Amino acid sequence: MTTANQAAIERYRNNFLKEVEANVEEGHMVKMCMQCGVCAGSCPLGPHWTHSPQKIFMMIRAGKRDEVLGSDSMFMCTSCYNCMVRCPRQLPITHIMHGLANYAHRLGLAPKGQPTRDFATLFWNNLSKKGRVNELMLTLQHYFRNGLVAGIKEAMAMQGIGLGMFKAKRINPMEIFGGHGVKDLKGFHAIIAKAKEIEDRKKGFTA
Amino acid sequence: MAKKEYAFYPGCSSQLKASASNYLVSTNSMCNKLDIKLTEIPDWNCCGASIGYCEGGELPRIAINARNFAQAETHLPGQDIVATCAACWLSARESKERLDASAQLMKETNEALAAAGLNYKGTAEVRHMVEVLIEDFGYEGLKAPMKKSLEGLKIAGYVGCQTNRPFGIAGESFENPMYLDKMVETLGGEALTKYEQKVTCCGGALAFSEPEKSQKQIRDIVESAYDHGAEMIVTPCPLCQANVEVYQSEINKKQGTKFNMPVVYYSQLMTVAYGGSAKDAALDGQLIRAEKLEKIAGK
Numbered sequence: 425m426t427t428a429n430q431a432a433i434e435r436y437r438n439n440f441l442k443e444v445e446a447n448v449e450e451g452h453m454v455k456m457c458m459q460c461g462v463c464a465g466s467c468p469l470g471p472h473w474t475h476s477p478q479k480i481f482m483m484i485r486a487g488k489r490d491e492v493l494g495s496d497s498m499f500m501c502t503s504c505y506n507c508m509v510r511c512p513r514q515l516p517i518t519h520i521m522h523g524l525a526n527y528a529h530r531l532g533l534a535p536k537g538q539p540t541r542d543f544a545t546l547f548w549n550n551l552s553k554k555g556r557v558n559e560l561m562l563t564l565q566h567y568f569r570n571g572l573v574a575g576i577k578e579a580m581a582m583q584g585i586g587l588g589m590f591k592a593k594r595i596n597p598m599e600i601f602g603g604h605g606v607k608d609l610k611g612f613h614a615i616i617a618k619a620k621e622i623e624d625r626k627k628g629f630t631a
Numbered sequence: 632m633a634k635k636e637y638a639f640y641p642g643c644s645s646q647l648k649a650s651a652s653n654y655l656v657s658t659n660s661m662c663n664k665l666d667i668k669l670t671e672i673p674d675w676n677c678c679g680a681s682i683g684y685c686e687g688g689e690l691p692r693i694a695i696n697a698r699n700f701a702q703a704e705t706h707l708p709g710q711d712i713v714a715t716c717a718a719c720w721l722s723a724r725e726s727k728e729r730l731d732a733s734a735q736l737m738k739e740t741n742e743a744l745a746a747a748g749l750n751y752k753g754t755a756e757v758r759h760m761v762e763v764l765i766e767d768f769g770y771e772g773l774k775a776p777m778k779k780s781l782e783g784l785k786i787a788g789y790v791g792c793q794t795n796r797p798f799g800i801a802g803e804s805f806e807n808p809m810y811l812d813k814m815v816e817t818l819g820g821e822a823l824t825k826y827e828q829k830v831t832c833c834g835g836a837l838a839f840s841e842p843e844k845s846q847k848q849i850r851d852i853v854e855s856a857y858d859h860g861a862e863m864i865v866t867p868c869p870l871c872q873a874n875v876e877v878y879q880s881e882i883n884k885k886q887g888t889k890f891n892m893p894v895v896y897y898s899q900l901m902t903v904a905y906g907g908s909a910k911d912a913a914l915d916g917q918l919i920r921a922e923k924l925e926k927i928a929g930k
């Protein structure tokens with residue numbers, strides 16, 4: 425268990441709603457949910473989720489910390505904003521789901537090996553390195569996430585697509601050696617580092 | 632009409648040799664004909680996209696967006712920021728609205744920007760290219776440069792999610808936005824207004840990470856276009872375009888379908904209607920050739 429997690433447990437003892445309000449993006453809106461179920465019925469990937477946003481918000485109020493922060497549901501959110509534009513209470517549901525995913529991830533409680541969690545992490549690491557996304561590296565890293573053999577298998581299965589993209593000039597094989605990036609990398613990294621430092625301090629993530 | 636000038640935010644996927652380079656090429660052609668001058672925001676960075684939330688958190692994501700705004704304000708003062716990618720537009724506009732609404736967030740963001748010697752004042756507007764076309768030119772204005780009609784082309788307008796929600800285009804509904812159809816009609820094409828997968832989510836980034844789930848979405852989107860007699864799908868979003876086009880062959884392989892539905896950008900339709908060549912419209916960048924459109928371009 426991470427120390428940030430222990431600290432959070434001690435600090436908010438038995439008041440998970442309060443913890444969410446303080447530390448999760450837009451978490452202060454959770455209490456506005458009236459459990460109407462519209463969001464649950466609006467989600468394109470609803471059938472794959474253990475917990476719809478409605479359930480998650482109910483569980484937060486019921487103090488089910490482990491279940492909420494260990495749920496893989498937040499990672500299934502495609503950011504389609506369907507729930508959010510329909511919610512009669514105007515909860516920023518999508519952002520709360522992202523915020524919960526981020527919080528669970530940072531505390532080390534999110535499910536291990538959840539593919540979208542891993543992809544999202546790769547994505548951020550990829551972009552924060554160079555300032556722009558290197559699509560080729562992102563794809564390769566994604567395929568090889570489970571090790572070499574599985575990666576070769578997956579990459580082979582998608583080979584037709586890669587080749588087509590290359591012919592259509594939509595993938596640049598040279599990207600593996602660098603590719604697109606911002607010029608003022610130093611400044612870009614400094615901004616991220618500073619922003620992270622402020623956020624970590626506020627949310628109690630400081631290691 | 633005087634040249635209109637905008638600070639352009641192309642986004643990672645619209646760089647040359649990236650997955651939406653055909654969007655970039657056709658956008659440039661379209662803007663040429665409309666007398667729009669796009670100037671890239673100097674040294675812009677990625678917006679973090681929606682999927683950036685997991686590792687990126689809140690402030691770092693907002694701060695990198697503010698870096699782009701600050702660059703635009705400094706180097707292209709007075710110009711609106713215009714994005715072509717739905718996800719870029721969404722991240723940027725969401726960041727801007729949050730910053731506008733919270734002095735605290737603004738302060739923290741500027742503290743982060745100061746680490747690179749930058750400052751954001753909050754003046755530049757953030758808009759999508761489609762908003763520029765509809766609001767600054769209007770459907771009538773979009774007709775002006777027309778050289779050819781897209782007559783006879785049956786087109787399903789796939790708006791997807793992020794161009795539509797949560798912000799959308801002013802005056803349009805979330806459930807049934809009409810602007811893509813109206814653009815198609817403006818160009819003389821036949822808009823399949825009954826196409827019911829117009830705003831269905833394609834699965835977004837899950838197309839990569841959890842393909843079975845998103846391929847079901849994509850299958851519905853393409854199937855319904857066939858059901859309505861579409862000859863091609865048109866979309867305003869690079870990720871929608873890529874997902875819906877690229878995975879058709881995978882779905883065919885796994886599920887025995889025979890999908891071969893071209894998926895083009897509105898900017899490609901417009902370039903062709905404005906007399907541009909197949910090359911100007913970057914039609915060579917399609918994985919599934921849009922032959923009927925190529926034919927009109929060649930006329």
Ligand code: SF4
Binds near residue numbers: 456481511513514
């Ligand atoms: S739609 Fe809004 S109010 Fe209704 S259950 Fe979902 S979050 Fe709660």
Ligand code: SF4
Binds near residue numbers: 466467469477500507
């Ligand atoms: S934004 Fe996320 S939670 Fe909301 S409907 Fe879409 S996928 Fe579901």
Ligand code: SF4
Binds near residue numbers: 557641678679681716
């Ligand atoms: S949304 Fe995608 S294309 Fe746009 S800047 Fe972000 S990563 Fe790049």
Ligand code: SF4
Binds near residue numbers: 792833
């Ligand atoms: S339809 Fe797909 S690609 Fe387009 S915005 Fe929605 S999730 Fe993103």
